[in-house]
Amino acid sequence: TYSPKQCEVPIVSMVLCLNGEEEKVIKVSAVAKYPLLSVSDTSLDFEELLVGKSEVKEILIQNTGQVPTYFKIEKEKSEDEDTSFSVAVKKGFLPPGESFAVAFKFQPKLVNVCSNAHYTIRSKGGNYISISCFGVGIGYDVHLSAKNMNFGEVSQGNTTNRLVNVVNNSDLATSFQFLVDRKNLFSFSVSEGVVPARGSIRVII
Numbered sequence: 001t002y003s004p005k006q007c008e009v010p011i012v013s014m015v016l017c018l019n020g021e022e023e024k025v026i027k028v029s030a031v032a033k034y035p036l037l038s039v040s041d042t043s044l045d046f047e048e049l050l051v052g053k054s055e056v057k058e059i060l061i062q063n064t065g066q067v068p069t070y071f072k073i074e075k076e077k078s079e080d081e082d083t084s085f086s087v088a089v090k091k092g093f094l095p096p097g098e099s100f101a102v103a104f105k106f107q108p109k110l111v112n113v114c115s116n117a118h119y120t121i122r123s124k125g126g127n128y129i130s131i132s133c134f135g136v137g138i139g140y141d142v143h144l145s146a147k148n149m150n151f152g153e154v155s156q157g158n159t160t161n162r163l164v165n166v167v168n169n170s171d172l173a174t175s176f177q178f179l180v181d182r183k184n185l186f187s188f189s190v191s192e193g194v195v196p197a198r199g200s201i202r203v204i205i
Contacts, residue, residue, distance in 0.1 A: 013027050016071065018186065035069030038062050039060065042131055044132070049171070058103050069124055071100075072090060085104060104133055116135075142168050174195055176193060190203050
């Protein structure tokens with residue numbers, strides 16, 4: 001059994017003695033090499049992403065060495081622990097010349113916060129590689145089609161209507177609610193609901 005602890009080329013001579021026969025010399029040699037990992041990208045920028053959505057980016061880990069190796073992925077600890085990033089696989093095995101796809105996911109939790117996380121890929125007895133992830137969480141883009149509404153002159157006892165749209169320019173549906181005083185002279189056909197992604201809802205006032 002040969003179990004190397006470092007990179008080396010050992011050559012050992014052994015003498016085989018058999019009763020009634022001449023001694024025989026046997027030479028045994030081996031080559032111990034370090035595994036070598038490389039990755040397709042060391043920096044993943046998820047840019048801006050709506051809070052509530054998630055995005056996945058992949059990197060390829062390749063064993064460019066001549067020996068198989070196990071690897072593991074560890075997240076570096078920081079004072080402000082950011083849970084917006086996660087990795088699908090935390091360890092694996094790579095034969096020589098093979099590649100392994102690893103998915104990193106970004107799911108922002110807070111609006112207007114720049115998130116970052118750093119991971120280290122380590123191979124047993126070999127090198128290590130640092131991976132950096134960045135992303136910014138953004139809020140919903142929701143607005144009314146009109147900021148002011150003029151109902152003009154209305155005679156006592158009569159009513160008049162105006163139309164306003166609740167517009168959602170975001171990629172996800174979101175809820176809305178008008179806070180209305182019951183003693184108010186104005187009423188809404190819809191006071192609360194859900195606006196679909198990239199859509200709008202008509203409200204009659």
